[in-house]
Amino acid sequence: MRYLKTTVCAVALMLCSTSAFARDLVMNANTSDPAQKLAMEELIADFEAAYPEIDVKFNLYDHEAFKVAMRNFLVSDAPDLITWNAGNRMKVFVDLGLLEDVSDVWQAEGLHEAMPAVVSASSVEGKQYGVPYAYYAWGFYYRKDLFEQAGITSTPTTWEEFLEVGAKLNAAGITPITIGTKDLWPTAGWFDFLNMRINGGEFHAQLMDGKVAYTDERVKRVFEKWAELVSADFFVENHPGYSFQEALPFMNQGKSAMYLLAPFIVSMFPDDVREQVEWFPFPVIDPAVGIYEDAPTDSFHIPKNATNKEDARLFLAFAAQADVQTKTAATLDMLPPNINASVKDDRFAQGGFAQLGQANGIMQFYDRDTDPALAKVGMEGFQEFMQNPDRIDAILQRIEAERERIYGAL
Amino acid sequence: MFPRPIQERSRSRQLMYKVALPISLIIWLLPMIAIVATAGRSLSDLNRGNYWGMPSEWAFIENFAKVFGSSSIGTYLLNSVIITLPSIAGALFLSTLAGAGLALYKFRGRFLILALFIAGNFVPFQILMIPVRQLTLDLGVYDTYWGVILFQIAFQTGFCTFFMRNFIAELPFELVEAARAEGVGEWQILVHIIVPLVRPALAALAVLQFTFIWNDFFWPLILIQSDELRPITLGLTVLKGQYISSFNLLAAGSLIAALPPVMMFFAMQKHFIAGLTLGASKG
Numbered sequence: 001m002r003y004l005k006t007t008v009c010a011v012a013l014m015l016c017s018t019s020a021f022a023r024d025l026v027m028n029a030n031t032s033d034p035a036q037k038l039a040m041e042e043l044i045a046d047f048e049a050a051y052p053e054i055d056v057k058f059n060l061y062d063h064e065a066f067k068v069a070m071r072n073f074l075v076s077d078a079p080d081l082i083t084w085n086a087g088n089r090m091k092v093f094v095d096l097g098l099l100e101d102v103s104d105v106w107q108a109e110g111l112h113e114a115m116p117a118v119v120s121a122s123s124v125e126g127k128q129y130g131v132p133y134a135y136y137a138w139g140f141y142y143r144k145d146l147f148e149q150a151g152i153t154s155t156p157t158t159w160e161e162f163l164e165v166g167a168k169l170n171a172a173g174i175t176p177i178t179i180g181t182k183d184l185w186p187t188a189g190w191f192d193f194l195n196m197r198i199n200g201g202e203f204h205a206q207l208m209d210g211k212v213a214y215t216d217e218r219v220k221r222v223f224e225k226w227a228e229l230v231s232a233d234f235f236v237e238n239h240p241g242y243s244f245q246e247a248l249p250f251m252n253q254g255k256s257a258m259y260l261l262a263p264f265i266v267s268m269f270p271d272d273v274r275e276q277v278e279w280f281p282f283p284v285i286d287p288a289v290g291i292y293e294d295a296p297t298d299s300f301h302i303p304k305n306a307t308n309k310e311d312a313r314l315f316l317a318f319a320a321q322a323d324v325q326t327k328t329a330a331t332l333d334m335l336p337p338n339i340n341a342s343v344k345d346d347r348f349a350q351g352g353f354a355q356l357g358q359a360n361g362i363m364q365f366y367d368r369d370t371d372p373a374l375a376k377v378g379m380e381g382f383q384e385f386m387q388n389p390d391r392i393d394a395i396l397q398r399i400e401a402e403r404e405r406i407y408g409a410l
Numbered sequence: 411m412f413p414r415p416i417q418e419r420s421r422s423r424q425l426m427y428k429v430a431l432p433i434s435l436i437i438w439l440l441p442m443i444a445i446v447a448t449a450g451r452s453l454s455d456l457n458r459g460n461y462w463g464m465p466s467e468w469a470f471i472e473n474f475a476k477v478f479g480s481s482s483i484g485t486y487l488l489n490s491v492i493i494t495l496p497s498i499a500g501a502l503f504l505s506t507l508a509g510a511g512l513a514l515y516k517f518r519g520r521f522l523i524l525a526l527f528i529a530g531n532f533v534p535f536q537i538l539m540i541p542v543r544q545l546t547l548d549l550g551v552y553d554t555y556w557g558v559i560l561f562q563i564a565f566q567t568g569f570c571t572f573f574m575r576n577f578i579a580e581l582p583f584e585l586v587e588a589a590r591a592e593g594v595g596e597w598q599i600l601v602h603i604i605v606p607l608v609r610p611a612l613a614a615l616a617v618l619q620f621t622f623i624w625n626d627f628f629w630p631l632i633l634i635q636s637d638e639l640r641p642i643t644l645g646l647t648v649l650k651g652q653y654i655s656s657f658n659l660l661a662a663g664s665l666i667a668a669l670p671p672v673m674m675f676f677a678m679q680k681h682f683i684a685g686l687t688l689g690a691s692k693g
Contacts, residue, residue: 028635033651037480059637062647072539072632076547079635245654249459264653270454 025311026057026079030066031298035267039331040083043133046327047318054311074098078305080312086121086132086297087364088208092372093301094124100302100309103128105316114320115337117356121297121364130299131316133325134334136263137352138189138282138294138365145276146174146257155280159225162283166234169257176234178256179386180247187382188366188375189260192294194222197285201292201361208369210407214378214400220392225285227389240383262296263333266348279351290360296368297337377402448661449473456657473662477649480659483666485638486645490624490670493558493641498619500563501570502612508567509574510600514586524575530568538565539632546633557633558641562623570615577611578604613681621671642667 031040037060044056059079061069073079074093084090093099106112106128112119118132142155147165150172156162166176181187196204199218206212207219229235236242236250248265250256252273259265260282269277284291300319302312318324325336330344335353343353356362367375381395404410416427436443448456450470460466477483512524546557581604589599605612627643634640646667649660 026635030652032648033654034656036652037648057636059635060648062650063652065631065644065647069631069635072543073635076543077552077635248457252458262653268453268457268654270457 078303180242497562505570513578
């Protein structure tokens, strides 16, 4: 046993003495979806081809593990690059002084002009702390064949049409909307869109910043509209029992027609179903209110404690190039933030791109825009509301109590 | 004797037993069956919600090939071995020494020391996260095998010492006295008398520790960053996506990861049970 120990330890020592070569670039990432993984591997391979003297060490985590590990490695032995999300999620770490100011990269590469849509999401008090590589639109993925079966000829553009589509689908024995709320966040997509369509982007931004009470009349109006859908049996039953991925089979089996979601779902439709899937944006509720969209942005950041910041900056500049962004976003089924890059020629990417192009403003997503603790309580409330709409007053009071705890009394 | 052998029961009882046993066994094993079944399905089957029916195509080999192809699972397995074996050896070595010390020598405060070892087991290990991370950084063993190995040895020694101390205390003390009367040195007593006698306890502990350390996810997550140093528990999570997961690959990977502890258990089953029930029959 002791001999074994010595041998094993010797091997171990040899293996761990290989760190710290001059031009190692360590990147820790949470991009573990199959498409994300592929996109990152390609991006790194291209970068290494362009800079042969740099060796990228890629450490991939799943998202939940990454959240735990990140809080450890950022304050201790930080990597040179991380993947994370723009908006409030980034700001949390900026406020802790853990992310590097990369405004110089933005200046040098002219990114303010090249990526106008994501400037504000990447900025805290006028300085940029990350470089986005992809963003994406949310919207309805629906099955054309099921719509036809229910006698629906065109996609809904107004709230009335949307209710009518649901009624027709229900009459044909098809549940209009599938959703899995076990992971909570799919509910937040609904809240975001309803609030932005009813109360507009400015109000939504204020609510996300904790400047409006959740017990406000305008917030209540959002839930009145939402309750119309719940009482008209729009959603699949027992949705708190399914993760968002487990709710997808209803659509693939033809039992349900629509899913309000983002492009990472596209690769999960089996080939024959994917042929029938199309995309439409969230319908207009109040024509007087502008179009605001959720467009979550994924980006690269340099930790403050990184050792090789110089090469990390090279990587940021490389990843921001138009042709690189074209390729990365296409692999991800997402959109390139660089306006000189081209959007993948497919109906989902093009549809989302067109919708974001005509939007009056974009937000990140509920759990990326507001405080993480508030987001959790809020989304638990949304989930409960979708099961028991009559409890709305108690739910809103609970969310408001959490908002007040975090952002203070109004 | 309890439980009474089923043969002594009435015919109807025996019949009930024979019917109920397979049913409860299947219910008990359902999660395991689900994992095996999922490992043999294609992703499109899962996306269609075909979890329990006949798979449209058998994808066992394909899935396992993908697990080996798309992640460095071979390296992860090797890393698990590199971390687990020295940790077990270290914990057993230290706990035998400490256990013998506490059991054989009557000195003041020995109960307090034993109580400290036991109390250590009640500390929720998560609260050690930040101090341990800082310690490994200061020692220069952060993001190396050593960081995890040293911590596992330190943490597991508490339980092992408690276990070994009780086992050694059960041994007839006359053996030690006789050896001392013959003029045998204390070290010789430990090596030639105590260790051979506690071998069953060491074997049981080794199996137990193997499953503990092999299955540990938390400490490698905190103390290791580099992909090439990760053990299998950490490596497997890479198969879990940020949004979407290939459950079939996850299931296949989990089966691979679970195999060594299961094999270890079957190989050492006798010791394992003996270890768990050690002293249990004593009145």
